[in-house]
Structure formats: C-alpha cells, structure tokens
Amino acid sequence: THHPVPKKRYTFVIYLALFHVAFVVLMGFFSKYDLSNKNGTSNSSGLYAILFHFCFIILFALFTKYDPIYGQSQVPGLYAMFMDVHSMMFIGFGFLMTFLKRYGYGAVGLNFIIAAFVLEWSILVRGWLEAGINGEADFTINIKSLLVADFCAAAVLISFGAVIGKASLSQLIVMATFEVVIQGVNELIGLHYLQAYDVGESIYVHVFGAYFGLAVSKVLQGTREIESTKESSHYHSDLFAMIGTIFLFLYWPSFNSAVAVDEGQTRAIINTFLGIASSCVATFIISLLVGKGRLNMVHVQNATLAGGVAVGAVADMQIEPFGAMIIGTVAGIISTLGFQFLTPTLNETVVHDTCGVNNLHGMPGLLSGIASAIVAATATRENYNGNRLYVFYPSRTPMSNSTEYSNFSLDLTEFSRGGMGRTAAVQGGYQMAALAVTLGMAIIGGIITGYIMKLPIIEQIQDIEEMFDDEPNWLTPEDYSLKLTE
C-alpha cells in the first residue's frame, strides 16, 4: 500500500516557497524592531519605513523618535509568559494530536510547519491591521508581537484539529493563509470596534478556531461518510498525546494572563489555575460514570483542559475563586459528555471532527463568551474598588464631559480623554455581540476557505485509505507498516 505522490503536491511546495519569500520581502518593507521596554505599547513610527527604503540617513536621523528608549530589555515581564505560550503551540498542540496511531509524524510535524508559517504570516497581518488603525505605513515588532503571533497560531492549530488526517499539506497551508487574515479582522472588530474584552482569547481564538475548522471540515467532507480503522490510538501514541495534554494544562495560566494588566494578571493566573484543575476533576468523574467505571484516555487528554478555555474570557475579572471553579467544572462536564455522546453522532451526521475541537474549544469557548457577558453586565464600581473598574472595562469610563467623570475624580493621566460611558448591561450586550460576530465570521470564513481548499489546483485527499496515515506524506521507517497489524 505505497501511495504515489500526487503531482499537485509540488504546487504546494511552490506556494509555500513563494509565500515564505514574500514574507521575507514584506518584513523588509514594513517591519522594524520596537526596542522600547514598554511591552506592547507601540510607538508612533510615521512613514519611517517607506523613507527607509529610499534614504538610510534620513531614517536614522529620525530614529530616536521611533524608539526613544535605549539601554533596556523587554525581557523581565512578558518574555517568560510568552515562552510558556510558545511551548503550548509546539509541544502542547503538536503532541496532543499524536494520539492517532499512524499519524504521529503528521501531528507533530505538520503542527510544526503550520505554526512556523503562521508565526511569520500573522506578524505581517497583525502589523498591517494595527498600522491601518493607527494610520501608519509600517509597524514595529516587539515581544508582544511574538506573543500575539502565537495566539493567532492557536486559532489555526485548533482548526487543524478538526481536519487533521483528512486534509493535504497544501490544503492546510491554504487554510492557514486565509484563517490568519479572517481571524485578525474578527479580533480587530471585537476588540477595537465592539470593545468586547477577552483576556484569554476564548472568543477570538477558541470559538473562532473551532467553528472555522468545523466549517472547513464540513465543506471538505461534503456528504461523504468517513470511517477508518486508522482513526484510533495505540498504547504509546496515547502516552505521547499526554505530553501535549500536560503541557497545555501547565501553561494555560500563562495563556490567559499574558496580556492581562496589574492585579488582573494575578487574578487571571489564580482563576485559570483553579478553573482548569476543576475541569480536570470533573472530567475524571464524568469519564468514569459514562465509561461504566473505566476511564477514557480521550476524555483525560482533552476535556481536562476545557476549564482553561471556559475561564478565558473572564479570567482577569473579579469572578472569585469559587466562580472560576464553577465555570471550570461545568466546562469539564460539558466537554466530557460532548466527547462521549455528541461527537460520535455529529461525526456521522453533520461534520467530522477528528480531535473533537467542538468539545474542547467550541462549547467551552461559547460558555466563556456567555460568562463574559454575564460578568460584564453585573460588574460594579464596588467590585473593582472604584476607579479600577475602568482599567478592566475601559469602555465604561465616563465621558469626559459627564458629571460622573468629575464625581469619580477621574483625570487625564489615569483615564485619558474620558471614555464611552457604557453601562454594565450595554457592555454585557457588546460581549454577546462579539461572540455572535465571531461565530458568524468563523462559519462563513470557514465555508469560503473550505471551498478555496477544494479548488482542483490544490492537492485533495480522495481515498479514505490515505486518511489518518503518515505514509502518503512521509518517508516512513521499517517498523511503520508492521504497526497496523498489531
């Protein structure tokens, strides 16, 4: 059963090569270092980069304005958290998907190339979007840019989980190319225009990634039923997958708190720690019950993490430790039940979801979005020690000409230029709006991307025999063909 290599795979190579070269060129034109130590606050860089390519001397005469802070490193604060998130992308997602007994190379290897491709592409896309918002011609790169690129990779890798084993390399890179743009635009709408807050990216990454991936899977699959004996695990492939699970579990507090500020960061760490521990406990309980007294590795590998997703959008808010635990517990229950009862049915009737991303990212993400609306709609100045409320809900800062503005003794240094003066209920509504917009963008974007991935120019996987199998994509070692007969 040696599968011949389809000619179209070379189209993919050309595609990947062209894109990579384009990325390098585009980086040359548009990106500069941001060497300030103010993590994530981008400085005004004007038209520097265009001038740069015409005139080095003028550029560097202007350089001090572009980046006024020398003699400092951005490392101490953000870098360790970025590294934790970085590990989640490559070790966490990569190994989590190695549970497939004959797709281990694909899981960790294709995860590797997709993530690396997305890191490059998303720095450009996010840079352009940010430059566009700020009316600038180029953008700067700092540690936070790398972190945001990892978040963006998370969305694509979640979508990858829905289609792993069923899409060709070429299709996956095409998917990544479009998803990065659509996800970036959606997050811009949500954060910038709707001002809906989501510190742990549960809405903008988890919900988006899951339903985008499921929409793609549906389009790729059509009405075809996918049933393969290869879609299962071996004893050791399950242990490899547990490496991924544990790394995701460990570093989730960093994922949810990396961009949080001040005391919100401490809260985000504590809430995620308690929420994800709660989903772990809940998963073991439900798994034993539905497994008639036996634990199921699929649940332990996945549903244990649902609390990290579900706490995400409210992680930095004053939800109290027991609130985080309740959210995590509910997520663990929903997720385990989803893996046990929902996915087997959906796989046959609606859409095939290889890793069950609907259970780990989709439904817990929706839960998190709804929780964020409820928490926002009930947040008071009392909860947040008065003016600190406006640190976590900037949109609720009173307008500068309002009586509240002066009553609450707000000033320009702390809350610049006043705010939009939203009420709690209105903010709750905007959270729900962002969730709805995200769902819509993900599903419509995924359908369009899915049809592009089905264009005849791109390599397709036709034969179910070729699915969930490393052999079509990889040179395999001598013992590989023996493994299936075990």
Add this chain to the structure above:
Amino acid sequence: THHPVPKKRYTFVIYLALFHVAFVVLMGFFSKYDLSNKNGTSNSSGLYAILFHFCFIILFALFTKYDPIYGQSQVPGLYAMFMDVHSMMFIGFGFLMTFLKRYGYGAVGLNFIIAAFVLEWSILVRGWLEAGINGEADFTINIKSLLVADFCAAAVLISFGAVIGKASLSQLIVMATFEVVIQGVNELIGLHYLQAYDVGESIYVHVFGAYFGLAVSKVLQGTREIESTKESSHYHSDLFAMIGTIFLFLYWPSFNSAVAVDEGQTRAIINTFLGIASSCVATFIISLLVGKGRLNMVHVQNATLAGGVAVGAVADMQIEPFGAMIIGTVAGIISTLGFQFLTPTLNETVVHDTCGVNNLHGMPGLLSGIASAIVAATATRENYNGNRLYVFYPSRTPMSNSTEYSNFSLDLTEFSRGGMGRTAAVQGGYQMAALAVTLGMAIIGGIITGYIMKLPIIEQIQDIEEMFDDEPNWLTPEDYSLKLTE
C-alpha cells in the same frame, strides 16, 4: 483477561464528586484573592469573608484595607519559579512513573487527577491552617498559595510512588484527602512551633511523603507477598520515564529556591544545581560498579535526582559549593545502593515500594534533615556577614531586651520585636526534633490512613493479576493486550 468493574468504584465517583463540590463551596466561603504584589506575605483580612456573605456593600467598603496595593502584578518574581515547580508535579512525577510497561496510563493519568485534587484541597487546608494561626476567619489566595499547593502535591505524589499499581483510584483519593491534612499540620508544627527551617521541603515533603506512603503500603499489603511479571519496564516505557527524570532534574533548583529570600535564593540555586549534578555523576559511577559494568535505567531514572532532595533543607545556607557537592555525592551513592540492594530485600520482607521512594525521597531526605541540624549547629554570625544570620535563622535573633540585641545594633525595622535568642546548638536540636516529629507523624498518619483505605466500603485491589495493569481502570486500545506477550 478482562477485569469486571467493581461496584465500589462508583462509591469513589460519588466521593470525588462530593469533595469537588464541597471544595467549590468552601472556596466560596473562605477564600479571597490576594492581589498585592508582596508575594507570600498575607495581609490581615479580619472577619471580611464572613461579612462578605452577609453584606456585599460593607465588604467592599472595607476592601481597600484588605488589599491595598492595586496596579501591580505578582508575576515577575515568583511566577516563573512556580511554573517550574508546577511542571515537576505533572510532567516530572507523572512521566517518571511511566516506567511500568503496562501502567503508563495509570502513571500519568492518576498522577494528573491526584495532583489536581490535591491542588484544590490543599489550598483550602493550608488556608484554614494559616487563618487559624493568625486568628482570622478566612484566607487569601496569591501566587505563593499555588506554589505551596504544588509542594503539598509533591508529598502526596511521593506517597503515590510507594503504592502505585497496588491501590485503587478510590483508595488513592482517600489517601490524598488525609495526607494533605496531616502533612499540613506537621509542616505547621515544624515551621511555626519548632521553627525548624527547610527551604527545599526535604523534611516536610520528601521525608514525610516517603514514609507516609511506605506506611500506607505496609498496611495495604499486610503479609501478602507481591510478585508480578508486570512490575517491569519496556524499552519505550523507560524512555517515557526519562522525560520525567529530566524535568525533575532541570527544575529542582527552582523547587529548592522558590521560597528562599535574598542572597539565600542565589545560594539555593547554585547549591541545588551542584548537588543534583553531583548525585547524577555519583549514580553513574555506582550503577556501573554494582551492575558489573552495565548501567541500570532504574538508577539513572531515580538516584540521579537524590542530590536535589539531600541539598534541600540546607540549600539556602552558607554550605559552600563543595559542601553541596559532597551532600549530593553521598545522596547519589546511598540512593543507588538502596535501589540495588535494599529495595529488593525490603520488598520481600518488610514493605513493597513500587518506585523505590525510600531511596529517592526517604533516605536522601533523612540525610538532608541531619545535614540541616549540623549546618544549623555550626552557623555563626561570621558565616552570614553578621546580622544576615538572622534572616536565615530568625529564631536565633536575640531577644529584644538582651544585651546582644543592642550590641548587634538590631532594630525594629529589620528584625521586628527581637527573636527567641536560640543558640546554634539549640537550633540544631530543633532541626533534629522536626525531623523526628515528621517521621513520627508520617508513619503514624500513614498507618491510620492505610487502615481507612482498607475499609470495606472502599474498592480494594485483591488480585495480584490486577496490579500494575491499566486494564482494570482504563479503556485500552487494541495493541494493549499484545504488549505483554512481547
């Protein structure tokens, strides 16, 4: 050989579910965030939490006193070290125990649920103990609380190592429930009442966890001899175990230095680094000698780490680099010899110790305790640059009305209210006392807990065939039954 699921397993599910729900409720009643940036220094919170449940408005009017420092995150200092320790619990302990060829799911999976359960439970238990000492009604949670919960998990996971493969899920959770309380009380006695210092938790975690687990194992086992062909490794299960070993090796300096202060933290890192490297070198030397020229994976996986344990209780002290190396070397030798000669004998005659925790945690921990007494008994003001002595041995701070107090120009800001004025020899005695109390608490607590675990209401593993085997607890993949015949 498909084992039927015992009905009593469902009792465990109810137990776990009830406890988890109880934890959530208790967190709601007793815990609050500590959002200050003073890691680990808990603020006086008075009766806030009880008022909280009656009256939100009064609570939040008082809120600024409870947590006066806003606008800051606890992250920079402690968080990275907490994450290292967190990794040791889930990756380190979890994978270290995967060496058993047919208990890999159990090693990493049961390690996962036990650790998550303990994290929740120990935050409550430690919170109550601390609140009790301070005469308060509730407690606050900060990053240090999460770190202490991980230390507590370490004790339980060490005990798990003594009984892994021989105790049911239900029994393990019962063990965790009691051990957290007894370990917490013992550490309170040692640190608060005896003022015996143990920065790396060698006494309060390693000695306690090892002998508690061995006492439990003895009670469970009774006079039954346990001999199973399943209690051995496969080639790849040994490689999985090495993941655990290496992570424990890497992050041990963080374990021993996380709660150290000032220059003591630097010393703790250097001493642990040198001590654990020394035990690694010593282990390879002894392993080759006793293995007649061949290395033994059991030694490499375990005894290499003994230096981390043995340096623990004195890691932040002025023991000099070569002192740390001598301690690590001795620990590596003792531990390797223990695995080679002691454990096989003890397993047959006294108590069965699956992972050899006596060799990795027990004896090196005792060594560390004895070292801490010697180091304490010989510590002088000269060693520690004068008054710095009292930073590392607060109990030796002269009493405020003594002549030494004024001679050494101590003042209230640096050494508040004077101290107990212990001499070096007395402090050495207290270190030995803490070690003795810990041994007693561990053994007696373990025996009592063991008998509770044998109550007929709790699922027991009767058949030696069911031991060291994932099949009774897990849904296993198709290749699992084939592995044994290999």
Add this chain to the structure above:
Amino acid sequence: THHPVPKKRYTFVIYLALFHVAFVVLMGFFSKYDLSNKNGTSNSSGLYAILFHFCFIILFALFTKYDPIYGQSQVPGLYAMFMDVHSMMFIGFGFLMTFLKRYGYGAVGLNFIIAAFVLEWSILVRGWLEAGINGEADFTINIKSLLVADFCAAAVLISFGAVIGKASLSQLIVMATFEVVIQGVNELIGLHYLQAYDVGESIYVHVFGAYFGLAVSKVLQGTREIESTKESSHYHSDLFAMIGTIFLFLYWPSFNSAVAVDEGQTRAIINTFLGIASSCVATFIISLLVGKGRLNMVHVQNATLAGGVAVGAVADMQIEPFGAMIIGTVAGIISTLGFQFLTPTLNETVVHDTCGVNNLHGMPGLLSGIASAIVAATATRENYNGNRLYVFYPSRTPMSNSTEYSNFSLDLTEFSRGGMGRTAAVQGGYQMAALAVTLGMAIIGGIITGYIMKLPIIEQIQDIEEMFDDEPNWLTPEDYSLKLTE
C-alpha cells in the same frame, strides 16, 4: 548476542570517580558564591580565597568587600533564560538523539552524564581562566556561571552527536575532559584577545563543537567504513526525537539572547524567533523537493533548527527582521541539502557523522561567523543610534585621547577608559580571524583528543555489531531484543 563487558570499562569508572572527587575538592579550594545581584559582573576578590584557607576570621572581616550586595536575589532577570538553556541541554539534545532505534538509553542517558560531568568541570575551568585573566587566585559562582557551564555543555554535546554510538563511555568522558579546556581557551582568545563578538555562541560553541567532534570521529574511525542496520529509526523513536527538536526550537531565542544586553536582548529574541521559523519553513520546502514529494523526519528533526545557529553570532545586532529571515532561510536550505546529499557521501568517504552535526551546527555556524564579519564591517554609528554602537561593539569605542572620543561626547561612566578605536572593517576582519582560529583549534584539538581517546588504556568499540546498540552499556528490558526483528 550478549556482549561481554570489557575490563577497561572499570578504568572509566575509576576515572570518573577520581575526577568527580577532584572537582569537589577543587571547588572547595577555588570557588565561592557570588551573591551580588549584578548578573555576571564578577567582583574583585583579590587573594581572599587563599587567605580563606589559612584564616577564617580575616577572610570574613574582609567579606563585605568581596560581595557587598546583600538582601537581593539574582533571580528575576537571568534565571528564567538560564532555565530555558538548561532545558535545551538535557531535554533538547538528550531526546533529539533518541532517533536511533536501539540507542535511546544511550542518547538520553549518556547525554545526561556527559552534561552533568561538563557542568562541574567547566565551572572550574572557566573560573580558573577568568581568575587568571583578572590576576586573582579564586573565582566566584553566580547564575551566569551556571549559564556559561550550559553553553560549554552544548559544545561537548554537539561533538557527542558526531560520535554517538561509536565511542565508549570512557572515551566520551575523556573527550569531554579535554574539549572543555580547549573550548574555554578558544573562547577566551576570541572574546578577550580578538574581541570578536558572538552573542549566540555560533562560532565558539556550534562551529567549535561540530568540527571538534568530526575531527574526533575521523581519528576514531580511521579508514574503517561504518555501515550498520542499527543506524536508523523506528516510528516511535522518531517521535521521541521530536521532543528534543521542539524544545530546541522553542528555547533557541533564550540561548541566543541570554547574555545579550539592553535593546540587544530584545533584538536577539526577535531575530532568533524569525530566523528559526524561517529555517523551519525552508526545511519543509526543500525536504519535500528532494524527497520527491515526501517529507523526511531527519530533515524535520534537525535542519529546522539551523536558523537558530545561523542567526546566533549576529542575533543582537541591527540586522533587521528580514535580515534574520534571510539568514535563517539560507541556513535551512543548506542544512537540508547537507543532510540529503552531503552527509551520505561524507559518511562513506571522509568522516562518519552520526547525527549530521556538520549540517546542523557546522555549516550554519560558519554561515553565522561570516555573517558576523559582514555585519560588523558595515555597522555604523547611524545604525545604532550613535554611541549605542559602542555597547554592541566595545572594541570600536574611540581611544580616550582621540578627537572622536570628545566629538562623540563619550565619558568615563558610559565607556570607561576609552576603547581600541577599531574601524568597522577591522572589526569585520577580527570576526573572520576568530572564526578561523576556532576552526583551527577545533580540528587540531579534536585530532589530539581523538588520539588520546584511542590510547589502549581506554575502552574502545571494535566491533561494528556493538555500535548504535544499547546492549553493551545497559541492562536492557525483555522487549529490547525483539525490537530489532520488527
């Protein structure tokens, strides 16, 4: 095929034991803690240590001068990065080499003992070299000493990659003993005398380690052709190797930036991140092309990382993001082509290179060295915002009596005592000189060390049957002998 244990292995045990004891004794005589919080800046300690061994009281009366800063920890800045690098040594290198189907214990186990041995030995060697330069009698240990020890371990572990499976334990420890000294002397010549900068150690560690190892391999091999069916992978051994690959990929930004300063550290992180992502993308492109549409695990495990090496020597320089990407891309291409075409030929005709270190460390390191010369030769005051140039190229600081010195308003606090006043071109020449010296020292040092390793007193591996096989060195489990027939 049970190989008897050669008697000479016990010589190795004696060797290792003697050295370890010698290390402990030497640490006692020469090393002290550096407890200041100025990472890596060693304080003048004069003749303290010699006095120390005669007279405790005088020593400690002088102690405040030796280490004036108490009450502070070195942790926040450097420690997290040190931990990342530490992980690369033990997890990264250890697991990367587990790809050999029958040498997994050897990969991760011998990597473990070699690294631990080198950590001890290199702290001494580097301490003596530094003390010699400063005209002091002893040296201090701080967090940076541990980091430098890990860098030194990297060089030895790279050399290990060239000879893994073909050298006995005894030979490996002998190699480590000599390589640490020669590598240390070479880096001293490069950094101190030639003032050639290499922030990511591409020249002093990667080039040195690769060609030292290849020279050793050539001497060991002689004209003998090495061909073994055991020199290949299994499906799961490739997945274990990917653990190593991913950890090296993740933490490479920390490797290249750990000793960088100020804004150079931010640049080093961004450049390494982009460079290594680029080599990953380039590797997948070339691997598919040369594999006739199929990916090759050897490429994915190794060449993906070449960008980290290639960016190393210029990582903290103003090379711009797209510059880092071009360097990484070229490195990925060269490295993949090297694995595909060069190594198979070289293995048969010139020198056997088990892990292909020439492709991952050798050629990308040479590329980095050449890049460092070009970048140095084109660096201007304008690139670096004026005087900041002299932070990254201290050798270019104008001499204190020159007109430039006063024109550029340099002063004693910022650029002490003026500099050597090198021009850009001269600095470029010194970078090339350092690269040439390193190549020479590595090859000549490797040849000499190789001949020492062939001394009859040291255990040799004669039989090709014993190569790439764990059985001669380890007690192996029951399933080990079956694996080969799979």
